[in-house]
Amino acid sequence: MQGRQTETLLRLGHPRFRNFSDAADSALGALSDAIPGAIVLGRLESDEQGCRVIDVRGAGPNGVRKGAVLPLAGAANGDRPPAGGNHGRSPGGELVDWDSLEPLGARACLEVPLEMSDGSIVGVLAALDSAAEAYRAEHSAVLSVAARLLGHEWESVELRAELQRLRRRTSAGTEVDMETGLPNRDGFLGLLDHEWRLANRGTVESVLVAFEIGAGRDRGTNGDAMGKLAMKIVAEVLEGSLRVTDRVGRVGPAAFATVLVGCRLDQVPAFVGRFHAALRRVTEGRDPQVELSLGVQALAGAPSPEVALNLAETTAKESDEQHGRGQATGS
Numbered sequence: 001m002q003g004r005q006t007e008t009l010l011r012l013g014h015p016r017f018r019n020f021s022d023a024a025d026s027a028l029g030a031l032s033d034a035i036p037g038a039i040v041l042g043r044l045e046s047d048e049q050g051c052r053v054i055d056v057r058g059a060g061p062n063g064v065r066k067g068a069v070l071p072l073a074g075a076a077n078g079d080r081p082p083a084g085g086n087h088g089r090s091p092g093g094e095l096v097d098w099d100s101l102e103p104l105g106a107r108a109c110l111e112v113p114l115e116m117s118d119g120s121i122v123g124v125l126a127a128l129d130s131a132a133e134a135y136r137a138e139h140s141a142v143l144s145v146a147a148r149l150l151g152h153e154w155e156s157v158e159l160r161a162e163l164q165r166l167r168r169r170t171s172a173g174t175e176v177d178m179e180t181g182l183p184n185r186d187g188f189l190g191l192l193d194h195e196w197r198l199a200n201r202g203t204v205e206s207v208l209v210a211f212e213i214g215a216g217r218d219r220g221t222n223g224d225a226m227g228k229l230a231m232k233i234v235a236e237v238l239e240g241s242l243r244v245t246d247r248v249g250r251v252g253p254a255a256f257a258t259v260l261v262g263c264r265l266d267q268v269p270a271f272v273g274r275f276h277a278a279l280r281r282v283t284e285g286r287d288p289q290v291e292l293s294l295g296v297q298a299l300a301g302a303p304s305p306e307v308a309l310n311l312a313e314t315t316a317k318e319s320d321e322q323h324g325r326g327q328a329t330g331s
Contacts, residue, residue: 018233018282023153024055027125027146032057035139037108037129040064041150042096044072044123051096051124061104061128073097095124108134112147116155125150177250179228180235188249188257192305195247195259199299207268208297210257210312211238212319213290227254230288237282241275255316257309259299268296293319 024041031039038058042051050069064070073094098109106128114123125147127135163181175187183191192208199206213234231254238248238256247259260271272294283290295315302308 018286020150020153020157023150027150028055028057031127031143031146034142035110035127036131036134037127038064040124040126040128042070042124042126044095044121045069054123061101061106061130064101064104064106064128071097071100095121096126098126098128101128105130107132110135110140110143112140112144114147114151114154116151122151122154180232180250182235182239182256183249185249185251188247188251189305189309191247191249192257192259192299192309195261196299196302196305196308200301202300204262205264206299207260207263207265208257208299208308208312209260209268209272210251210295210297210309210316211255212293212313212316213254213256226288230290233282233288234279234290234292237279238275241271241278251309251313255313257312265296265298293317295319 028039028041036058038056038061040053041055042053044051050071053064053066053068053070056064056066073096094109094111095113096111098106098111108129108131110127112125113121114125115121125143127139127143129135175183175190177184182188195204195206198204211234213230231250234256235250238258242248242258243261245261247261249257251257260268263271279290279292293316295312295317297308297312297315299305299308302311
């Protein structure tokens with residue numbers, strides 16, 4: 001494979017994308033540098049009467065622009081398009097009727113469907129060019145990898161949205177933070193009460209960790225779009241860094257807390273390091289640059305769950321004021 005295609009594959013191998021839009025922007029940018037003509041990303045309409053262009057890069061036919069609805073080929077009604085796309089102008093098997101664009105100058109095309117794990121097709125990634133022999137096998141290979149990545153990201157977004165809906169449906173609405181889907185302060189205190197009782201009986205040793213979150217030193221976290229995005233990112237990464245037995249909740253506008261069940265104080269740095277590393281992978285080199293400070297409190301010996309949480313929060317706030325959120329994870 002030529003150097004340009006190799007470089008494109010490396011760019012597509014980004015460790016993590018924030019959402020589908022982020023993945024699409026990155027993938028189309030990389031593809032437009034490696035594949036001639038226009039790179040087109042389309043989404044199947046719900047009525048399956050067409051494919052709506054949601055992004056396009058490079059120079060292509062005049063009729064192929066963002067928002068345009070492209071006609072579907074007959075094969076779209078039930079037949080699965082070939083996994084590797086169509087090399088050149090080979091007829092049949094296409095999802096989109098590219099022949100209808102030939103009068104506009106599209107003489108060569110590559111097409112790969114965005115396929116879900118259940119076999120359903122939600123969209124298409126394609127390349128179009130006015131030169132009949134524009135595309136080679138390496139172009140098809142790179143496009144196929146990008147389509148697989150975008151299909152995975154699309155399905156990931158759908159699954160996360162469904163998980164949030166199920167979580168909200170099965171939880172008491174008054175005890176759930178609607179922005180993150182985590183227990184709110186009241187809900188978390190209910191979980192904390194149970195773990196505090198076990199710790200004070202000597203049944204299990206547990207530690208409470210409170211986090212103060214900031215979206216950059218010059219940004220607030222109460223209501224602005226970047227602050228809300230920072231909260232959602234931290235909630236997702238924090239959940240992913242915990243064990244099944246641990247507890248987590250959003251306890252304030254810019255604060256989260258976790259109970260590390262069966263954890264000693266000297267084991268907390270391992271968890272914090274794991275969380276920092278995961279958060280850095282998500283935010284490195286992009287906004288919001290999430291910063292945090294933390295406070296740690298053993299549950300055993302604390303007079304009540306509320307006092308334990310207040311002590312941990314106070315430590316986190318004092319650390320923030322003294323050190324300027326020295327535990328910066330996004331830079």
